[in-house]
Amino acid sequence: MSSILRRLPPSAATGLRTGARHSLAEVYRPADLVVLGLGVMIGAGIFSVAGRQAATAAGPGVILSFMIAGIACLLACLCYAELSSTIPASGSAYTFTYVIFGEVWAWVIGWALILELQLAAAVVARAWGEIAVGALANAGVRLSAPGLAADLLVLAILVPLTGVVALSARVGLRALWVMVAAKLLAIGAVIVVGLPHVDARNFGDFHVPPETLTTAPATVLEIVVGESHAFGWFGIFSAASAIAFAYIGFDVVATAAEETVNAPRAVPKGMIRSLVLATVVYVAVALVMVGMVSYTKISVDAPLASAFRAAGEGWMAHVIDAGALLGLTTVILVLIVGQTRVLFSMARDGLIPRGLAAVSRRYHTPSxxxxxxxxxxxxxxEFVPVLTLQELVVLGTLFAFGFVAAGVIVMRRRMPHLERGFRVPLSPVVPALSLVATFWLMVNLRLLTWVWFALWMAFGLAVYLAYGRRHSVLARPAAPVPVRSGGRHRR
Known part of the structure; x- marks a missing residue:
């Protein structure tokens, strides 16, 4: 019972209790955080998600779906901005929850973040391998064993990126700048080349008459309603839930707070700016995609590439392949960084083995x-069909979104004295709206996803009761175990 009630003091979360909280080097400037956000939010999905959702769920109204998803994520982003400006620590939502709600709830959120980030890295790496095989085929390279080639390519991307993150945050940051710039050039080419082929008639009135599907209800909302729908306003909002997967990642920026110069002000700006820029880019690509070809003629497998081929710009398929691979590479890199910082914080607090919180004296990273x-x-x-589990990534993320939104309301009441570098406007209205939007996105996920998520969380609670509760540093406040650290390293 005591572990449910004990909370991490705000001073401990930000490093005033021990030096352990200050063991990572300050690497990031405000512009770096924007690149970090764009690196994880803009992946291969920018070239496919608009066409896929237009063809199957929303029609030309998919543009409205992108805006709705962007607004829902912006509400959550504002909540993250306030808490990260108040508690600029590596654990992001995990640490926020530890301070506001207590240890057991922090473990729950940390366990959800492990699911989100670890599974996401595997999903994206698998997708990178599959897309790389397709890109080689488009370039005329014939592979006798594409499945084996994809497996080898997964290794070829995960091994070096893991090494980069383990050895040097600065090298990883420089590589990220280069790759984000390159993929933005590819996206710019898509927009510039595609715009002359846009036909306004393909937009219609952004609303397609709704259809009742013959498939069995799968999402929680469909089961409650009793039937499945596509198109119409139901389809537009349903597509927004799927599209939210594209925006997920701005929360990873908050995990870099401990390594950011002037974090209370820089982190909120970095998160908000990167999300707004990502939304603008996604909407721009969606306008080109839907405008180039009628939603009834979109190829679900390769929507953007097929649209360019139909417009006589087949060479753009190679640009799209290059942009997709660059996009996924930066996503994997940032996900590994984010997951590292969350586990580092949990280990530092003793909830998982503290040896994982060791910081390399040579490289100044939690290698x-x-x-x-x-x-x-x-x-x-390599061994799990992760591409079928990507909805679990979304649910784990949305679960954390809900706690962060509630955390803003509770912290304003319990800890009004804490200095905040950013304040959510119109609180508690905006956090409440974030909770509603998050709940809507969650009920649009499949019931099977909820079942798997519940099993994962039940297993996590068992791990906490068996290990974390007894090894927590708050269980032994008089004699915390020191964390090996190379000290605070500044530029």
Missing amino acids: RVTLVIGGVAIVLA
Whole structure:
């Protein structure tokens, strides 16, 4: 019972209790955080998600779906911005929850973040391998064993990226800048080349008459309603839930708070700016996609590439392949960084083995936990059908979104004295709206996803009761175990 009630003091979360909270080097500037956000939010989905959702769920109204999803994520982003400006620590939502709600709830959120980030890294790496095989085929390279080639390519991307994150945050950051710039150039080419082929008639009135589907209800909302729908306003909002997967990732920026110069002000700006820019880019590509070809003629498998081929610009398929691979590479890199920082914080608090919180004296990074994360991602991507589990990534993320939104309301009441570098406007209205939007996105996920998520969380609670509750540093406040650290390293 005591573990449910005990909370991490705000001063401990930000490093005033021990030096352990200040063991990571300050690497990030405000512009770096924007690149970090764009690196994880803009992946291969930008070239496919608009066409796929237009063809199957929303029609030309998919543009409205992108705006709705962007607004829902912006509400959550504002809540993250306030808490990260108040508690600028590596654990992001995990640490926020530890301070506001208590240890057991922090464990729940940390366990959900492990699911989100670890599974996401494996999903994206697997997708990278599949897309790379397709890109080679488009370039005329014939592979006798494409399945084996995809497996080898997964290794070829995860091993070096894990090494980069483990050895040097600065090298990883420089590589991220280069790759984000390159993929934005590819996206710019898509927009510039595609715009002359846009036909306004393809937009219609952004609303397609709704259809009742013959398939059995699968999402929680469909089961409650009793039938499945596509198109119409139901389809537009349903597509927004699927599209939210594209925006997920801005929360990873908050995990870099401990390594950011002037974090209370820089982190909120970095998160909000990167999300707004990502939304603008996604909407721009969606306008081109839907405008180039009628939603009834969109190829679900390769929507954007097929649209360019129909317009006589087949060479753009190679640009799209290159942009997709660059996009997924940066996503994997940032996901590994985010997962490393969450596990680092949990280990530092004793909820998982504290040896994982060791910081390399030579490289000034939590290299040990990074190698563990990379190894697990390789196993998952190679031996588990992770592409069928990507909704679990969304549910784990949305679960954290809900706690963060509630955390803003509770912290304003319990800890009004804490200094905040950013304040959510119109609180508690905006956090409440974020809770509603998050709930809507969650009920649009499949019931089977909820079942798997419940099983994962039940297993996590058992792990906490068996290990974390007894090894927590708050269980032994008089004699915390020191964390090996290379000290605080500044630029």
